[in-house]
Amino acid sequence: MTDVLSAHFKEQAAEAIGNATIQESLDRLVNFRQGRVDAIAEYGQERWDALSQSAREIKRETLEHLDYYLDELSRNVERAGGHVFFARDAAEANEYVAKVAADNGVKTVTKSKSMVSEEMGIADVLESMGIEPVETDLGEYIIQLAREAPYHIIAPALHKSKEEVSELFERILGTPAESDITALAGVARKVLREKFLEADMGMTGANFGVSETGTIVMVTNEGNGRMCSSLPRVHVATMGMERVIPRLRDVATYLPLLTRSATGQRISSYVSFVTGPRRSDEEDGPQEFHLVILDNGRSRMLADPELREALYCIRCGACLNACPVYGKVGGHAYGWVYPGPIGAVVTPSLVGVPKAKDLPFASTLCGACRDVCPLKIDIPRMLLKLRSDAVEGPAETRVPRRVESLMMRAWRRTVAGPRLFSLAGKVTSAAQWPLSRRGSLRWLPPPLSGWTRTRDFPRAAMRPFRARWRKDEGNRGG
Amino acid sequence: MADREEFLAHIRSALASGPCIGAPPSASPPAATPSPPSRDDLLAQLERSAGLQSWHFVRAANADEATARVVEIAKGHGAGTVVRTAHDVLQRMGIDAALAGAGMESVVLADGPGGLDAEQRQATAAGAAVGVTGVDAVIAETASVALAPRKGMSRQASLLPPVHVAVAMADQVVGTLDDVLALRLVELAEAEEITWYMNLVSGPSRTADIEQTLVVGVHGPGVVYLVVIEE
Numbered sequence: 001m002t003d004v005l006s007a008h009f010k011e012q013a014a015e016a017i018g019n020a021t022i023q024e025s026l027d028r029l030v031n032f033r034q035g036r037v038d039a040i041a042e043y044g045q046e047r048w049d050a051l052s053q054s055a056r057e058i059k060r061e062t063l064e065h066l067d068y069y070l071d072e073l074s075r076n077v078e079r080a081g082g083h084v085f086f087a088r089d090a091a092e093a094n095e096y097v098a099k100v101a102a103d104n105g106v107k108t109v110t111k112s113k114s115m116v117s118e119e120m121g122i123a124d125v126l127e128s129m130g131i132e133p134v135e136t137d138l139g140e141y142i143i144q145l146a147r148e149a150p151y152h153i154i155a156p157a158l159h160k161s162k163e164e165v166s167e168l169f170e171r172i173l174g175t176p177a178e179s180d181i182t183a184l185a186g187v188a189r190k191v192l193r194e195k196f197l198e199a200d201m202g203m204t205g206a207n208f209g210v211s212e213t214g215t216i217v218m219v220t221n222e223g224n225g226r227m228c229s230s231l232p233r234v235h236v237a238t239m240g241m242e243r244v245i246p247r248l249r250d251v252a253t254y255l256p257l258l259t260r261s262a263t264g265q266r267i268s269s270y271v272s273f274v275t276g277p278r279r280s281d282e283e284d285g286p287q288e289f290h291l292v293i294l295d296n297g298r299s300r301m302l303a304d305p306e307l308r309e310a311l312y313c314i315r316c317g318a319c320l321n322a323c324p325v326y327g328k329v330g331g332h333a334y335g336w337v338y339p340g341p342i343g344a345v346v347t348p349s350l351v352g353v354p355k356a357k358d359l360p361f362a363s364t365l366c367g368a369c370r371d372v373c374p375l376k377i378d379i380p381r382m383l384l385k386l387r388s389d390a391v392e393g394p395a396e397t398r399v400p401r402r403v404e405s406l407m408m409r410a411w412r413r414t415v416a417g418p419r420l421f422s423l424a425g426k427v428t429s430a431a432q433w434p435l436s437r438r439g440s441l442r443w444l445p446p447p448l449s450g451w452t453r454t455r456d457f458p459r460a461a462m463r464p465f466r467a468r469w470r471k472d473e474g475n476r477g478g
Numbered sequence: 479m480a481d482r483e484e485f486l487a488h489i490r491s492a493l494a495s496g497p498c499i500g501a502p503p504s505a506s507p508p509a510a511t512p513s514p515p516s517r518d519d520l521l522a523q524l525e526r527s528a529g530l531q532s533w534h535f536v537r538a539a540n541a542d543e544a545t546a547r548v549v550e551i552a553k554g555h556g557a558g559t560v561v562r563t564a565h566d567v568l569q570r571m572g573i574d575a576a577l578a579g580a581g582m583e584s585v586v587l588a589d590g591p592g593g594l595d596a597e598q599r600q601a602t603a604a605g606a607a608v609g610v611t612g613v614d615a616v617i618a619e620t621a622s623v624a625l626a627p628r629k630g631m632s633r634q635a636s637l638l639p640p641v642h643v644a645v646a647m648a649d650q651v652v653g654t655l656d657d658v659l660a661l662r663l664v665e666l667a668e669a670e671e672i673t674w675y676m677n678l679v680s681g682p683s684r685t686a687d688i689e690q691t692l693v694v695g696v697h698g699p700g701v702v703y704l705v706v707i708e709e
């Protein structure tokens with residue numbers, strides 16, 4: 001499994017806050033935010049809300065009978081000629097993929113962006129076997145060359161400037177310095193095209209696994225997912241066990257929610273439906289198809305009635321874009337695969353609270369994440385639960401107060417910058433503040449009531465955003 | 479190594495803890511589906527959305543006009559070799575002869591007597607300037623072309639060349655993704671083989687991974703044409 005560095009939240013956050021290039025790239029999240037708002041307006045708010053509600057209902061139903069749907073999914077994949085492996089943890093999943101690669105004498109693996117494969121850390125495993133893993137999503141490729149973790153679940157290299165990309169290509173690929181973004185993408189296209197044509201195994205994620213037909217659905221924009229699932233002899237798809245949906249037609253419910261929330265696109269450039277390996281009469285396509293279904297801590301979330309809802313997540317990234325904390329501390333601060341509000345819930349849930357005890361505090365509980373979430377996942381509620389776990393748990397998991405004050409500083413800087421301020425205002429209008437809707441923070445669990453008593457921040461949330469900030473400016477220093 | 483039964487048993491025990499805390503499902507019925515639009519409405523909707531999705535949209539009155547336009551497009555991109563699928567519509571258009579007449583070679587990416595082997599097909603597709611395919615359906619709402627590879631319908635013709643030309647008949651245009659999926663289910667119910675692959679292609683290959691600046695054609699085709707034959 002990929003190493004968990006979430007215990008270093010403070011240092012990593014402070015570093016991002018002090019880095020001008022990173023702050024500039026985080027400012028660009030406004031594109032995602034605006035794209036989403038426009039895409040929902042075009043779709044129609046009422047229609048959108050209905051879609052959102054159906055998506056919640058389907059997820060709720062599916063997770064309540066997850067054993068049934070996973071059984072059906074796996075049997076249908078097998079009927080279509082594919083292989084299914086159920087992995088309890090990352091190590092088992094890695095072992096299986098390594099074995100498939102070894103059995104097929106694989107030398108090069110082309111990978112399409114997949115958060116689950118990041119979670120597994122499969123690239124390192126393949127590399128240790130002398131197999132070359134090549135990330136083929138442009139953003140993933142950049143961070144692979146830089147040997148970094150993804151910065152954002154939709155835009156992995158969000159934090160890199162074109163100068164940094166050029167320098168990276170120059171240093172590692174030996175290509176001349178280039179200031180034009182199209183030309184930089186062209187460099188990657190050329191290098192990666194060769195890899196696609198020589199790869200013997202392709203790895204992809206799965207946005208959805210349709211149990212009714214045994215179909216894996218992949219949502220991509222660049223075409224690398226199609227390459228990875230079409231050109232090599234072997235295709236291995238990895239999916240978190242919560243990604244199963246019952247019916248093929250459910251894709252029509254989830255797809256608009258995903259693409260419009262993520263990038264504001266009506267639909268992504270490519271949506272691929274993979275049911276087993278190539279057909280008997282097909283001209284091309286992989287001879288083998290493997291689906292790895294991963295638990296890796298998800299069953300713990302399933303078992304916890306308070307956390308189960310986090311398994312509804314379709315990884316659209318909208319909560320990252322809306323989050324004032326993510327928008328300031330960036331992706332690496334969160335220290336593992338999943339950053340932002342959903343990462344603050346998923347990381348401690350999957351790897352255990354002690355390893356990520358700062359993350360539930362990496363939030364102002366402003367509720368912007370829940371408001372933009374297409375599945376209406378109540379992230380603030382879950383963060384409160386995890387906070388109480390962190391505080392009430394064994395002594396070594398308790399959170400030093402410094403983290404909280406660091407979060408507050410990050411937040412203050414966010415609202416202090418006039419540009420960011422107005423952006424934040426766009427996504428979190430006063431009416432959207434759940435805290436103000438609820439009137440007070442009395443619902444905080446007892447261990448945190450001290451926190452609420454000593455902070456004017458949440459109470460202040462009952463006043464309009466701007467007015468509140470102006471007032472708090474004067475009160476600073478406490 | 480976890481086997482299926484063990485894995486599923488573990489999930490059952492996790493579920494035993496009780497239902498999820500969260501808003502209960504609403505009792506509201508699903509949104510009503512609007513009545514099917516007319517063919518003209520669908521085409522008008524498709525034309526609009528095709529523009530938004532960055533397709534070059536071409537309406538052709540008949541097969542001959544479509545052929546002329548495809549030849550023009552291929553020529554415009556300086557194609558020496560055009561790769562294509564074996565879709566009926568392309569045969570009917572007499573595309574090979576028309577391309578040959580304009581000095582271009584047309585290669586069908588299919589197995590068969592005198593055909594290319596798999597390696598040659600891949601090399602040819604990767605080297606071609608233009609790929610031409612028919613389609614299985616077109617979604618008006620999102621300007622998505624559905625391509626389901628099978629015998630004669632290579633995955634590569636629409637993927638490896640930098641330019642893709644998709645040729646559709648007007649009666650292949652449906653309203654929504656749900657329509658395409660419903661059709662697929664009907665076909666699957668009758669199919670002998672349940673293995674299938676399908677791509678929805680909704681414009682050029684895109685990325686915005688460097689400084690959120692849009693670049694087309696990063697891996698798949700950067701220039702795409704959608705030709706609809708109206709007859």
Ligand code: SF4
Binds near residue numbers: 319320342372
């Ligand atoms: S929690 Fe919601 S908004 Fe965040 S990534 Fe998941 S689905 Fe998207």
